[in-house]
Amino acid sequence: MEAILATTAFALTAIGLYGLLTCRHMIRLVLCFNILEAAVLLAIVLLAYRPEALAPLVRDGEHAYVFPLPHALAVTAIVIGASLTALMLAFIVRIYKSRGTVYIDELKEWRR
Amino acid sequence: MMLNVSVALLCAFLLLVAVYVVVARSVLAAIISMGVFSMLVTAVFVVLRAPDVAVTEAVIGAGLITAFFVIALDKTSEQ
Amino acid sequence: MKRTTAALIVTVLVVLAGFAASELPSEAERAEPVNHAIRSLADTGAVNAVSAVLFDYRAFDTLGEATVIITTAMIVAFLAPQARASMLSVRMSGIVLYGVVLLLPFIAVFGLAIMLYGHISPGGGFTGGVVLSTSAVLYAVVYSAGGQQSYVLAPATNKMIENVAMTAFLAVGFFGMAASGAFLANAATGIGLGTPGSLLSAGTIPLLNVISGLKVGVGLAIIIISLFLE
Numbered sequence: 317m318e319a320i321l322a323t324t325a326f327a328l329t330a331i332g333l334y335g336l337l338t339c340r341h342m343i344r345l346v347l348c349f350n351i352l353e354a355a356v357l358l359a360i361v362l363l364a365y366r367p368e369a370l371a372p373l374v375r376d377g378e379h380a381y382v383f384p385l386p387h388a389l390a391v392t393a394i395v396i397g398a399s400l401t402a403l404m405l406a407f408i409v410r411i412y413k414s415r416g417t418v419y420i421d422e423l424k425e426w427r428r
Numbered sequence: 429m430m431l432n433v434s435v436a437l438l439c440a441f442l443l444l445v446a447v448y449v450v451v452a453r454s455v456l457a458a459i460i461s462m463g464v465f466s467m468l469v470t471a472v473f474v475v476l477r478a479p480d481v482a483v484t485e486a487v488i489g490a491g492l493i494t495a496f497f498v499i500a501l502d503k504t505s506e507q
Numbered sequence: 508m509k510r511t512t513a514a515l516i517v518t519v520l521v522v523l524a525g526f527a528a529s530e531l532p533s534e535a536e537r538a539e540p541v542n543h544a545i546r547s548l549a550d551t552g553a554v555n556a557v558s559a560v561l562f563d564y565r566a567f568d569t570l571g572e573a574t575v576i577i578t579t580a581m582i583v584a585f586l587a588p589q590a591r592a593s594m595l596s597v598r599m600s601g602i603v604l605y606g607v608v609l610l611l612p613f614i615a616v617f618g619l620a621i622m623l624y625g626h627i628s629p630g631g632g633f634t635g636g637v638v639l640s641t642s643a644v645l646y647a648v649v650y651s652a653g654g655q656q657s658y659v660l661a662p663a664t665n666k667m668i669e670n671v672a673m674t675a676f677l678a679v680g681f682f683g684m685a686a687s688g689a690f691l692a693n694a695a696t697g698i699g700l701g702t703p704g705s706l707l708s709a710g711t712i713p714l715l716n717v718i719s720g721l722k723v724g725v726g727l728a729i730i731i732i733s734l735f736l737e
Binding site: 322326330333334337338371372373374375377380381382383384385387388391392395396398399400402403405406407409410 | 510512513514516517520521524528542543544545547548554555556557559560561565568569572575576579580582583586587627628629631633634637703723726727730731733734
Binding site for chain 1: 431432435436439442443446447449450455458459462465466469472473475476477478479480481484485488489492493496497499500501503504
């Protein structure tokens with residue numbers, strides 16, 4: 317199962333990177349950025365997984381529990397990623413208001 | 429064995445939705461697929477025994493981020 | 508960029524990363540995991556080990572994250588022109604208008620429950636705060652029809668709550684410093700950790716959960732309202 321999920325995270329990274337390189341619409345670029353972020357989170361959480369361990373809600377001292385630090389990192393990364401997405405979208409709306417386009421290749425000549 | 433098969437199916441669907449987000453013709457369809465993608469990632473997190481990450485991803489990825497994108501799309505497509 | 512060029516770049520990256528992945532330690536070579544989660548129950552009294560990491564061991568990083576969100580809210584609010592602001596122009600039907608009013612109390616209770624039970628069940632301050640800010644999205648989307656501006660809380664109240672919560676977070680940190688010499692100390696300050704699993708346990712963790720939840724919720728609400736007004 318770890319091999320399947322690691323391959324998935326890897327393929328998601330490739331898909332997100334391909335989208336970042338080929339898409340022209342700026343909102344779609346932000347979507348590809350979110351796919352990349354999900355792939356990285358998947359890899360981080362996969363590091364903590366052990367097949368015999370339980371979820372990190374400690375009931376007693378007898379069972380094994382997964383390592384909680386990658387989970388805490390992932391929660392932090394998700395919340396910061398949300399505010400980062402909001403910031404990028406705000407800038408995209410600003411660019412649309414001043415330049416009248418959302419396509420990134422029409423912004424090459426950075427003049428009025 | 430059963431878990432392996434279901435996780436493989438889940439991952440295949442995840443990759444399919446991710447490819448659709450990149451290649452979809454309409455941006456609105458891509459945004460809504462991004463919500464589906466977040467819900468599938470949430471399911472993977474539950475399988476990986478990370479309930480905190482799953483709850484956060486469900487609330488933010490499928491709820492809040494979709495609203496952000498739809499608002500931004502509405503603001504950038506008015507003429 | 509041309510599709511073929513992009514595909515070539517991604518393929519090269521995949522091949523390189525495949526070589527790197529073959530060098531990773533296999534399952535047998537991995538070190539035996541130490542059971543850190545059990546120790547965190549003894550250290551902090553929190554059943555949820557992720558909460559223990561977020562609000563006790565690495566609470567200072569959480570303070571930094573809260574600073575990131577307040578900075579983002581400031582930037583986005585600065586970008587939005589307040590004077591000639593207009594919201595969405597879609598008109599909603601009566602079913603949506605009344606349905607949202609019925610839904611808002613449930614959303615608020617759900618968010619507060621996730622916040623308050625963050626140390627004994629999955630969830631925590633951030634998740635609860637985001638649920639609370641979802642109500643701001645819903646209200647602003649539905650009731651801003653025809654260009655009028657409507658909020659669950661007035662923008663000035665939002666900013667006031669954000670400032671008060673930031674100050675309260677710092678105050679808890681300085682309390683730990685005064686009591687035991689370490690910023691944001693929890694068990695070392697001498698407050699009882701309580702019975703694991705009860706609502707009032709784990710020292711300052713529930714307090715920090717509620718504070719950071721209010722802060723994150725209000726900060727994201729400011730960001731959303733500013734995106735609307737953009």
